[in-house]
Amino acid sequence: MWEKPALSEEEVFISRAVEKRKREFRAGRHCAHQVLTELGYPEASLKVGEHRQPLWPPGIIGSISHTDQFCACVAMAKTEIISVGIDVEKNEPVDKSSLPLICTRREIGAIEEMQSSIDLPLCKLIFSAKECVHKVYYPLNQHTLDFLDAEIQIDVDHRSFEAIIHNPEKSPKLPIKALKGFFHYDRHYVYTIMMKELE
Numbered sequence: 001m002w003e004k005p006a007l008s009e010e011e012v013f014i015s016r017a018v019e020k021r022k023r024e025f026r027a028g029r030h031c032a033h034q035v036l037t038e039l040g041y042p043e044a045s046l047k048v049g050e051h052r053q054p055l056w057p058p059g060i061i062g063s064i065s066h067t068d069q070f071c072a073c074v075a076m077a078k079t080e081i082i083s084v085g086i087d088v089e090k091n092e093p094v095d096k097s098s099l100p101l102i103c104t105r106r107e108i109g110a111i112e113e114m115q116s117s118i119d120l121p122l123c124k125l126i127f128s129a130k131e132c133v134h135k136v137y138y139p140l141n142q143h144t145l146d147f148l149d150a151e152i153q154i155d156v157d158h159r160s161f162e163a164i165i166h167n168p169e170k171s172p173k174l175p176i177k178a179l180k181g182f183f184h185y186d187r188h189y190v191y192t193i194m195m196k197e198l199e
């Protein structure tokens with residue numbers, strides 16, 4: 001799945017990409033095709049939107065994430081869930097210098113309080129949760145939030161989190177104040193998922 005070319009209408013988007021990018025893009029597309037086939041949808045190419053978002057066939061929502069050796073995709077019919085995001089990151093601490101770019105002061109305080117209760121670098125979890133927020137929020141509002149525009153509140157016991165959007169798009173198509181997500185981790189990766197339901 002990392003090497004076999006994707007569909008020709010998809011390959012045009014990576015014709016000039018470096019090898020690493022080709023590999024992850026192809027894995028993501030093959031993963032997405034497999035999910036769509038398993039759900040009973042006809043084969044469809046997933047083109048690339050103007051802000052890199054995958055363009056799903058009409059009536060379908062989904063999300064893709066890849067690291068160097070792991071790729072995941074989720075897709076579903078757009079019904080009561082109107083947007084979904086997933087993210088996978090290596091279970092490794094974030095570089096200290098990046099911390100204030102990713103986390104607000106309150107999040108840094110919460111990390112200090114909670115870190116001893118879980119063997120997962122909470123800053124990496126917050127990073128992954130915020131990438132999920134982007135993958136849910138962008139397709140609905142065509143707006144990219146900054147990492148400090150949202151704040152993640154982690155519930156370690158329930159493996160869940162809430163993202164509070166403090167600085168949303170000024171005139172959003174869909175106003176969103178908060179989003180709920182879930183996480184899982186093993187010794188290699190942290191996995192996050194988030195969905196926005198129709199209100």
Ligand SMILES: CC(C)(COP(=O)(O)OP(=O)(O)OC[C@H]1O[C@@H](n2cnc3c(N)ncnc32)[C@H](O)[C@@H]1OP(=O)(O)O)[C@@H](O)C(=O)NCCC(=O)NCCS
Nearest residue numbers: 025028052053064065066130131134135138145146147150
């Ligand atoms: C795009 C971005 C989310 C990619 O995240 P990453 O962890 O480096 O990479 P992942 O493999 O997990 O995700 C990449 C996939 O996300 C999807 N994606 C990219 N842009 C997207 C968007 N605007 N909307 C929805 N999905 C998007 C794509 O499927 C992409 O894979 P592909 O290009 O092969 O199709 C990240 O690089 C980025 O730009 N983040 C800035 C915005 C942000 O996260 N803000 C925080 C808000 S609180």
